Amino acid sequence: MKKIISGNEAIALGFGDAGGVFASGYPGTPSTETLEEVARLGDVYCEWAANEKVALESVIGGSIAGGRALSTMKHVGVNVAADALLTLTYTGVNAGLILMVADDPGMHSSQNEQDSRNYARFAKVPMLDPADSQEAYDMVRAGFEISEQFDTPLLLRTTTRISHAKGVVVQREKVAPQIGEWVKDVPKYVMLPNFGKLKHVAVEARLLKLQEFAETTPLNRVEMADTELGIITSGVSYQHVREACPNASILKLGLVHPLPERKIREFAGNVKRLMIVEEMDAIFEEQIRAMGIEVEIGKNKLPLCGEINADLIRAALGEAPTAVTAPVEGLPQRPPVFCPSCAHRGLFTILSKLKTFVSGDIGCYTLGALPPMNAMHSVIDMGASISAAHGMAKVNAIAGRDEKPVAVIGDSTFFHSGMTGLMSMAFNGGNALVIIMDNRTTGMTGGQENPGTGRTLQGNPTRQVEMVPLVKALGIDNVFELNAYDLEATEAAIKKGLETPGPYVLIDRNPCVLRYRIKKPAISVDPEKCTGCRACLKVACMALGLTASGEKQKVRVDPNVCNGCGICTQMCKFDAMYELEGEK
Numbered sequence: 145m146k147k148i149i150s151g152n153e154a155i156a157l158g159f160g161d162a163g164g165v166f167a168s169g170y171p172g173t174p175s176t177e178t179l180e181e182v183a184r185l186g187d188v189y190c191e192w193a194a195n196e197k198v199a200l201e202s203v204i205g206g207s208i209a210g211g212r213a214l215s216t217m218k219h220v221g222v223n224v225a226a227d228a229l230l231t232l233t234y235t236g237v238n239a240g241l242i243l244m245v246a247d248d249p250g251m252h253s254s255q256n257e258q259d260s261r262n263y264a265r266f267a268k269v270p271m272l273d274p275a276d277s278q279e280a281y282d283m284v285r286a287g288f289e290i291s292e293q294f295d296t297p298l299l300l301r302t303t304t305r306i307s308h309a310k311g312v313v314v315q316r317e318k319v320a321p322q323i324g325e326w327v328k329d330v331p332k333y334v335m336l337p338n339f340g341k342l343k344h345v346a347v348e349a350r351l352l353k354l355q356e357f358a359e360t361t362p363l364n365r366v367e368m369a370d371t372e373l374g375i376i377t378s379g380v381s382y383q384h385v386r387e388a389c390p391n392a393s394i395l396k397l398g399l400v401h402p403l404p405e406r407k408i409r410e411f412a413g414n415v416k417r418l419m420i421v422e423e424m425d426a427i428f429e430e431q432i433r434a435m436g437i438e439v440e441i442g443k444n445k446l447p448l449c450g451e452i453n454a455d456l457i458r459a460a461l462g463e464a465p466t467a468v469t470a471p472v473e474g475l476p477q478r479p480p481v482f483c484p485s486c487a488h489r490g491l492f493t494i495l496s497k498l499k500t501f502v503s504g505d506i507g508c509y510t511l512g513a514l515p516p517m518n519a520m521h522s523v524i525d526m527g528a529s530i531s532a533a534h535g536m537a538k539v540n541a542i543a544g545r546d547e548k549p550v551a552v553i554g555d556s557t558f559f560h561s562g563m564t565g566l567m568s569m570a571f572n573g574g575n576a577l578v579i580i581m582d583n584r585t586t587g588m589t590g591g592q593e594n595p596g597t598g599r600t601l602q603g604n605p606t607r608q609v610e611m612v613p614l615v616k617a618l619g620i621d622n623v624f625e626l627n628a629y630d631l632e633a634t635e636a637a638i639k640k641g642l643e644t645p646g647p648y649v650l651i652d653r654n655p656c657v658l659r660y661r662i663k664k665p666a667i668s669v670d671p672e673k674c675t676g677c678r679a680c681l682k683v684a685c686m687a688l689g690l691t692a693s694g695e696k697q698k699v700r701v702d703p704n705v706c707n708g709c710g711i712c713t714q715m716c717k718f719d720a721m722y723e724l725e726g727e728k
């Protein structure tokens with residue numbers, strides 16, 4: 145059967161068709177839809193874990209118990225799971241284990257742009273790099289076979305364009321899941337130093353065997369054409385190469401770690417000029433140069449940052465770019481903003497007013513860093529808001545500075561990696577105000593379930609973590625609820641939290657309006673009372689605009705966008721904004 149599906153959908157389908165038994169991951173663009181699609185298959189068990197480390201460890205358990213297992217995450221998720229990965233490479237697997245990692249060159253939706261091929265080298269494990277949806281589908285099956293044949297975890301790497309672009313997939317015959325034995329094997333799975341030492345030797349031997357495999361596998365293929373120019377490439381870069389250089393000879397790598405040295409040498413010997421096209425780091429280039437092979441064009445002409453495209457390849461070859469339509473000039477700026485009636489808006493209206501230092505985190509609330517709020521002053525990685533605020537408070541105390549930092553974190557991020565920071569703060573006598581924006585969803589990535597939402601990935605009702613008892617159990621005495629829609633009360637609560645010495649936690653429990661489809665009637669403006677002072681515009685709501693004409697511009701509310709939260713009405717000193725009576 146043929147289907148037109150994205151790379152992420154293809155991986156999910158491939159997992160179901162390759163006898164997949166257990167999948168676990170944590171959301172993160174561009175990987176998220178993969179696990180959601182596994183859930184839609186209906187007949188394969190899958191779950192969201194609290195974070196990527198938990199996800200990978202769970203699938204390790206699944207593999208040890210004999211089921212083919214898949215873990216999905218975005219590139220930065222592998223940093224969280226790396227502790228497990230770097231020892232999993234020693235233990236190897238029972239049933240096949242694939243870690244799907246989606247990189248985001250160009251940072252469409254990420255805080256950095258790391259190249260996960262480094263993890264394949266670091267962990268000494270094989271990595272597959274599909275160039276379209278069909279390959280993404282096929283490489284799941286091939287990946288399980290390699291994983292089982294070589295007793296190794298395998299990394300299946302995509303990039304945004306492969307994950308999200310759609311292409312034709314021809315489905316193969318479905319393999320029925322077969323669950324193997326659950327065997328106790330202490331030297332294999334207990335990584336005490338004595339066993340680990342032997343395993344390290346085995347990992348190096350495995351890598352040599354994989355290198356031999358790389359020489360002959362059809363996953364790496366040579367497409368010989370004009371021998372004037374030969375290009376070594378993989379993944380989405382292969383598509384750009386085909387577009388920019390339709391006549392060039394290509395060595396397309398599907399297995400991107402370990403590299404097939406003999407094949408590369410032979411290919412390089414058969415072409416006059418050798419070019420390497422790879423996004424982000426010079427992973428192929430450095431290894432190929434270390435083989436003593438001359439590379440004429442690589443990162444000397446192509447960027448290390450951002451995505452590659454056909455024009456960049458043409459430019460690297462000294463050719464003129466294709467004529468593209470010039471971008472339209474002078475379009476209005478449309479920076480991302482909070483959704484109309486998002487509770488995060490109320491919080492950041494006040495934090496912006498108070499001008500306090502806000503140690504931020506990753507989620508929808510990160511938009512509080514942008515103008516006109518400008519109310520977030522550091523964002524590092526998931527969970528860092530709390531631990532960084534703790535460090536700031538300690539140094540402030542040493543410096544004699546009497547300023548207490550605020551940390552802002554979402555519920556999913558708190559469960560992911562904020563809890564440990566808060567526990568550590570309580571343990572070490574910290575002094576920060578932590579605000580948990582518990583909107584009962586993982587909003588940023590599209591509204592996924594998490595341990596607080598009461599539902600699993602496959603839609604079953606489940607236990608809901610209660611935030612207040614959890615925070616208390618971590619060692620915090622001062623924990624109070626907050627209603628960020630009430631600006632006056634929010635300001636008072638924050639001031640109290642900042643004045644009270646020691647760790648202090650405020651929890652806003654207003655649900656995500658988008659995820660839970662909360663709809664309220666729009667706000668109205670009385671043009672007689674509106675003075676055009678624009679105080680309400682400080683809340684940065686896309687439903688608010690200005691009237692086009694008149695002596696003085698007045699504020700106008702777009703009723704199709706406004707969701708009636710009333711945050712703007714609280715900014716108005718002239719009673720010009722009001723909720724329509726009786727419509728709620």
Ligand SMILES: Cc1ncc(C[n+]2csc(CCOP(=O)(O)OP(=O)(O)O)c2C)c(N)n1
Nearest residue numbers: 172220506507508554555556557586587588
């Ligand atoms: C290690 C890591 N994993 C995943 C992501 C993707 N990601 C960004 S924010 C976020 C969670 C946001 O949910 P929450 O904290 O509840 O805040 P909300 O967006 O709902 O306000 C996720 C999963 C990431 N940036 N880093």
